[in-house]
Amino acid sequence: MRALRKTLMVFGSGILLSSALPAAANYDQHPRVNEFIAEAAAEYKIPADDIRQWLAQAEKLDSVLAAIARPAEKVKEWDEYQDIFLTSKRINAGKAFMKEHAALLREAEEKYGVKKEIIAAIIGVETFYGTRQGNYRVLDSLATLAFDYPDRPLFWRELKAFFALAEAEQINPATIKGSYAGAMGYGQFIPTSFLNFAVDADGDGRRDLWANPADAIFSVANYFSKHGWKNGEAVTQRVHVSGDKYEQIVNDNLKPNWTVSELKALGIEPTEKVSDEKPANLIRLQGKHGAEFWLGEHNFYVITRYNHSRMYAMAVYQLSEALK
Structure with missing residues (x-):
C-alpha cells in the first residue's frame, strides 16, 4: 500500500x-x-x-497567509532581532543541548567539517533546540x-x-x-531541503528530523557541507570604515564579491588579520549603539544559504560564539 x-x-x-x-x-x-x-x-x-x-x-488557513506577509526579518532591525536570539536563556539551553548531544555533535563535525557550535546554533535559532517545531x-x-x-x-x-x-x-x-x-523538525527543513539534505544518521532506515536528534544534527551539518562550508575559516569580524566610498557597496550582495584589498581601498579596515585576496563584502547592521560594520566572509554567506538574511546569519554566528 x-x-x-x-x-x-x-x-x-x-x-x-x-x-x-x-x-x-x-x-x-x-x-x-x-x-x-x-x-x-x-x-x-x-x-x-x-x-x-x-x-x-x-x-485553508488565513493565519498562514497573514503570517507569511510579515516575517520577522522585514519588520525588525538588528538591535531588536538580537534580543530574540541572543538571550541568556537561549545560550544556557544551547550549552545544555551541546552537553547532552556532545558525541553526536562531535561525530557530525568530524564527518562533515562543520563546527559543532554552528550546528547547535542553527537548531537553537530555528526551534530553541527542538522544543518549538x-x-x-x-x-x-x-x-x-x-x-x-x-x-x-x-x-x-x-x-x-x-x-x-x-x-x-x-x-x-x-x-x-x-x-x-x-x-519541519529540529532544523526547520522545507520539503525540498529535506529531500536533498536530510540523512539517516543512525541507520534505522528513516530520516526523522522531528524526534531523532542524530538525524537532525547530521542533516544540518550535511546541509552546510553541501553548501560549501569551509572548515577552519572565519565567519565574520568587525571592521572600521572611513570616508564615504564604502557606501556604494555596503550590503550590496549576500555573496562575497569583493576582495579584502578592494574593500580596504574603499575605506574599510579589518580589525583582525585576513588575507588581502580573500573574498568578502561589507555588512552594515543597525545595532543598539548605532551602525555596526562587519566583514562578510565565505562562511557567513554559507549561513545565509539556510536563511537569506544578514541578521539571521549574524544571530547564528554570535550564538555559536556564545556556545563555545
Missing part, C-alpha cells in the same frame, strides 16, 4: 495529530489542481489519486500557500516535494506538523 493511501502511520513521538481532520477547503477541486497533480506525478511518480485524496483533506499541519500550510498565496511558485514546488518526502519516508502527510511556511 502506498504511503499516501494510509490513514495513519506513527513516525516519532512529535508529529502526530488527533485522528480528526480539519474542515476541508476543497483543494482537490481547485481550478489548477489537475495541473499540480500532473506535475507531482511526473516529477515524483506519486499516484494522482493519492495526491487528490490528501488535497481534499487540506484546510511548529504547530501547523504542513499539509494545510503548504496547500494554503500553493493555491491561495499570490507568490505561488515556491510553495507549489514545496507542496510537491512534501508529498514526495511523505511517500519516501512512509509518513501520512496529514500527521506532520511544522511552521506556517511548511518548515
